[in-house]
Amino acid sequence: MVRSVAIIGGGPSGLAAAKAALESGMRPTVFERTEEIGGLWRQGSGLAWPGMATNLSRYSCCFSDFPWPDDAPDFPRQPEVFNYLHRYADTFDLHPYLRLKCPISRGDQVARFDAVIVASGIFATPVVPALPGSFGGLSGHSSDYRGPEGFLKRRVAVVGMAFSGAEIAAELASAGVPVTAVVSHPLWTLPRYRAHADGALLPWELVAYTRSAQHARSLLTPAEANRMLNHSYHELGANPGLLDPRLWLDPHSPDPPHVVISDRLPGLIRSGQVTVEPGRALRLERDHLVLDTGTEVPCDAIIWCTGYRPDLPLLSGSELAALAFDPHDLLQPLLLHKCTFHPDLPGMAFIGLYRGPFFGVIELQARWSCAVLSGQLAPPSQEQLRAGLEHELAVRRLRPRPQFPHGDYVGLADSIASDLGVLPDIEALWDQPVIPAHYRLRGPGSKPELARREITSLLRRIRSS
16 A cells, blocks of 8 residues: 655755655655745745855755756855756656645644655744844845845845855945944854865865764764864864954864855955954844944844744644754754654654755655655664664753754764665775765665766866866
8 A cells, every 4th residue: 555645845855755755655745835846945935045055065965866967066056956956856756746835734634644754944933133222224034135236235234154144244245235244153264165185176075074084083082073173174274263353263172163164255354345243232223233242333234144943833732842842942953863753753754854954864864764654664663762862862962062963964874874774885985075876876776877977976076176
């Protein structure tokens, strides 16, 4: 009997889940509340703006059996990612299973399905601080930003300098807009390209994410590993204190490093096109923002790059309680075994509901979820599931807090791949950048010729750079 599965969300996670469900012999129905697939990469109404580029290169920001074309840029922008996801849906004939403009509630529609996959993402509710006072200019969240056009004759305060804040500030300043970047805590500002061991200049994650590098870090204590990373970032010239002494980061700190990826921002700060003000927004005035340092930031517009809270309206109160769901915990809002399964929620799986999901991990979660929910693969034991929850709870309790709950991307991906039976020969790939194609070399759903072609293409790029 073909099992039916409801998939909540039509972004990258939901599309990967639909494809995996079909390959596992299940009948998927993808419920997407908006009029378009793509999730945060949707055209027009998504959370990304046209000028926003991926933080990961096309070698990592892709699905394992659907590579980018050879002429794609290293770091695709929003329209290109949107088109990539549409081509993915076209190629694997996912459109008949999509239900657009179809919000779903647990009570009415989901009950008729044999299984449920929640793939709605964690970027649900924009966070804007409720401050005293009244501002007379434009004020909006980064999710509403679509480009510099509406800000050309305004002084703009960009509050928050993580990934979106850094890119928005850089885009505005490059268009001639006076920008003040309000920085609550400094971040290592890394370039998109780094030197490989053999001298090749490569997208940063192809240098950082190898099994050999992750293994070397695993031999250190957390404090030692953090010191090593902080020192290496300083040696790269990524210390924001080199741009403004007030932003200095200790190169020998044992605390977890927090990073932002931006090529343009450092130069714009040096040239004075972006002004930096350390501090937190404390109060609004008619024509300026007051920081907790007492500094007044004159502005005609404020863009709040202050993140998102997750929302899981599909789930009941008891289900949310089982997940220990805390929407105010932006690091670890829910507890799941390997971010995917919960022992008290049989017949349900979660995909992409953690901070920093790579397409490769999303896809592995989808393949693993569908293999288990279809009955092709035994689920993790109760003992394994409970141990997984304890591990995630320990992550939630970490102090000081890391930037991402699963900074060991390679370890998480390989762990899920091992459970799924698709872990490659890691010795043969030990020093190579870990890319999604590694997980199509062997096991269920393998496509070894395609995988080897992608691996060879990347190695050729490394040698020719």
